[in-house]
Amino acid sequence: MTLTLTNVTKTVAGETHLADVSTELHPGGFYILLGPTLAGKTSLMRLMAGLDRPTEGQIEMDGRDVTRVPVRKRNVAMVYQQFINYPSFTVYDNIASPLRRSGMRAEQVDTKVREAAETLKMSHLLDRLPGELSGGQQQRTALARAMVKDSEVLLLDEPLVNLDYKLREELRVELREIFARRSAIVVYATTEPEEALIMGGNTLVLHQGRVLQQGPTTDVFRHPASMQVGRSFSDPPMNYAAGDVRQDGNGNREAVLAGGIRLPLLGHLARLAPGRYHFGARASHLSVKRNREDDLSFKAAVTLSEISGSETFVHVDFGEDHDWVCQEEGVHRFELGQQIDVFVNPRDVYAFDTDGWLVASPVRDKTRQAAQ
Amino acid sequence: MVMRKRSFALTVYLVLLMLPIYWLINMSLKPNEEILGALTLYPHELTFQNYIKIFTTPDWYQGYINSIIYVGLNTVISLVTALPAAYAFSRYQFIGDKHFFFWLLTNLMAPPAVFLLPFFQLYSTFGLIDTHLAVALAHCLFNVPLAVWILEGFMRGVPKEIDETAYIDGYSFPRFFVLVFLPLIRSGIGVTAFFCFMFSWVELLLARTLTTTAAKPIGAVMTRTVSASGIDWGLLAAAGVLTIVPGAIVIWFVRNYMAKGFALGRV
Numbered sequence: 001m002t003l004t005l006t007n008v009t010k011t012v013a014g015e016t017h018l019a020d021v022s023t024e025l026h027p028g029g030f031y032i033l034l035g036p037t038l039a040g041k042t043s044l045m046r047l048m049a050g051l052d053r054p055t056e057g058q059i060e061m062d063g064r065d066v067t068r069v070p071v072r073k074r075n076v077a078m079v080y081q082q083f084i085n086y087p088s089f090t091v092y093d094n095i096a097s098p099l100r101r102s103g104m105r106a107e108q109v110d111t112k113v114r115e116a117a118e119t120l121k122m123s124h125l126l127d128r129l130p131g132e133l134s135g136g137q138q139q140r141t142a143l144a145r146a147m148v149k150d151s152e153v154l155l156l157d158e159p160l161v162n163l164d165y166k167l168r169e170e171l172r173v174e175l176r177e178i179f180a181r182r183s184a185i186v187v188y189a190t191t192e193p194e195e196a197l198i199m200g201g202n203t204l205v206l207h208q209g210r211v212l213q214q215g216p217t218t219d220v221f222r223h224p225a226s227m228q229v230g231r232s233f234s235d236p237p238m239n240y241a242a243g244d245v246r247q248d249g250n251g252n253r254e255a256v257l258a259g260g261i262r263l264p265l266l267g268h269l270a271r272l273a274p275g276r277y278h279f280g281a282r283a284s285h286l287s288v289k290r291n292r293e294d295d296l297s298f299k300a301a302v303t304l305s306e307i308s309g310s311e312t313f314v315h316v317d318f319g320e321d322h323d324w325v326c327q328e329e330g331v332h333r334f335e336l337g338q339q340i341d342v343f344v345n346p347r348d349v350y351a352f353d354t355d356g357w358l359v360a361s362p363v364r365d366k367t368r369q370a371a372q
Numbered sequence: 373m374v375m376r377k378r379s380f381a382l383t384v385y386l387v388l389l390m391l392p393i394y395w396l397i398n399m400s401l402k403p404n405e406e407i408l409g410a411l412t413l414y415p416h417e418l419t420f421q422n423y424i425k426i427f428t429t430p431d432w433y434q435g436y437i438n439s440i441i442y443v444g445l446n447t448v449i450s451l452v453t454a455l456p457a458a459y460a461f462s463r464y465q466f467i468g469d470k471h472f473f474f475w476l477l478t479n480l481m482a483p484p485a486v487f488l489l490p491f492f493q494l495y496s497t498f499g500l501i502d503t504h505l506a507v508a509l510a511h512c513l514f515n516v517p518l519a520v521w522i523l524e525g526f527m528r529g530v531p532k533e534i535d536e537t538a539y540i541d542g543y544s545f546p547r548f549f550v551l552v553f554l555p556l557i558r559s560g561i562g563v564t565a566f567f568c569f570m571f572s573w574v575e576l577l578l579a580r581t582l583t584t585t586a587a588k589p590i591g592a593v594m595t596r597t598v599s600a601s602g603i604d605w606g607l608l609a610a611a612g613v614l615t616i617v618p619g620a621i622v623i624w625f626v627r628n629y630m631a632k633g634f635a636l637g638r639v
Contacts, residue, residue, distance in 0.1 A: 051536055071539045078540050084533040088555035101542035145541070 008057035030201030039206040041189040077146035083138035085130040098149040227356040239324040285348040286326035399609035422610035435593035445508035454519035462527035476517040526560030562629035
């Protein structure tokens with residue numbers, strides 16, 4: 001079953017929650033809604049579920065208009081960010097409730113519930129009440145209830161965000177495997193670019209109620225269509241600096257960035273015509289040491305240095321309010337205000353036009369290796 | 373030292389609190405001669421005659437039965453009407469919802485005496501005077517707003533997502549309301565029922581005015597102990613004790629909900 005949204009707009013009390021969203025979701029597909037808080041992920045899911053009605057636009061399931069069909073008459077399942085279960089039902093009854101409502105026979109319900117509980121490793125908890133469970137177990141109950149139902153659309157609204165780190169990673173892997181076996185449309189909202197990359201599938205990047213870009217997750221990550229996508233689909237956000245591509249009398253071109261940094265136009269950048277651009281580099285591509293021969297280096301002052309486990313985030317400033325973040329493996333200590341050399345390979349640099357649209361993106365590693 | 377001071381203060385407070393009730397019980401177990409005679413701290417001539425009289429005279433025990441009927445009726449009507457209203461206030465936004473909610477509360481601010489005359493006139497027209505239903509309906513004047521107010525507080529505490537999950541699972545609204553929602557606010561319902569019971573049980577003015585004989589409440593019956601031979605003190609005290617009992621029983625049943633209710637809701 002295909003879910004099609006056409007020019008869907010949702011305004012609440014004069015405030016636009018979703019603006020002109022069009023997309024098509026196919027059965028068996030795994031779709032990630034990526035965007036910061038208030039990007040409209042939940043609003044979009046509620047429309048897909050039928051919990052809300054769009055102000056404008058149309059929602060179709062297999063060509064049948066379901067825009068005004070209430071949630072009860074659609075075959076959907078949903079898991080919320082908060083742990084939502086029926087507090088007065090046992091875990092067993094919680095999981096069984098959608099099946100019982102559909103009029104399934106008791107033996108069959110029993111088989112299905114035990115199967116779902118087995119999959120989510122909670123068979124020993126079936127007699128408990130949700131209030132007696134830990135957060136992770138409560139969310140597993142909610143997931144089991146959503147999955148036991150053979151729904152055509154399965155919506156997961158940041159289901160793992162309130163769980164602790166360990167459990168999140170564990171459940172993420174499990175969920176991915178479970179979804180792979182299903183023929184339903186699975187929609188998964190998240191704020192974390194990393195989570196989107198791990199889960200794979202297709203990604204819709206949302207920002208302020210608009211779908212900025214949609215496509216296979218890795219494609220969207222490698223070729224962000226605009227500067228905003230680069231910001232959203234990157235953690236820390238992509239670093240930007242404006243610059244001009246100039247051509248000398250001999251036809252040699254180079255880019256001069258803010259702060260007078262001269263960027264050689266290597267690889268994909270060679271195609272850039274003279275003019276003004278915004279150049280972007282991911283924090284993970286910046287380094288405090290030279291990694292390759294043709295790395296570009298520039299001087300910058302350290303404004304902040306955060307050590308998170310085995311990584312160091314160095315915030316640097318190279319004049320004219322250009323604050324960049326550099327993600328470096330290992331623990332490095334820097335004095336505040338210390339002048340350091342920052343390295344970036346021009347082959348990893350993105351170029352956007354003055355309207356913020358992608359002009360040139362780095363070619364994939366494989367092809368680059370082949371070229372070298 | 374602090375503990376001893378505190379328990380001393382508490383003991384004094386409890387004694388002061390229990391004293392009138394003790395005196396009432398004390399009186400109810402004495403014959404009138406002893407009550408009117410010398411001061412005795414406990415019944416010297418212990419008698420259950422007062423209680424026996426109440427339980428054997430239809431006039432007396434009928435008063436209790438009448439009161440219990442209209443109080444029960446009122447509690448049921450209040451809950452049945454307040455539950456959907458409170459749900460609407462807690463879940464939906466509609467034009468003037470906040471004003472309407474406040475207007476409901478203002479009904480609690482007016483003294484019942486204000487509504488006495490219109491009620492009397494209205495119920496006379498419909499032939500409701502001297503029925504249990506008349507009193508039960510009249511008491512809805514202040515019990516329904518109170519119930520809506522308390523229940524709304526409890527319902528607000530239930531996440532809206534639970535409602536939505538139920539719809540997604542395929543529950544119809546009535547099924548969801550009864551099977552899923554009501555169990556979640558049962559302490560709120562307990563607290564609300566208690567308050568409805570209490571206010572209806574102690575209200576005398578409307579109850580007395582709207583009844584004559586068939587639905588006469590116990591409060592009105594008690595005013596009849598004045599006779600040619602003076603006031604029957606012992607009998608009156610026994611009736612007073614028996615009037616406290618139903619309230620005490622109800623509190624006993626909802627005592628666990630009460631603590632929770634005071635903590636959660638807006639009582």
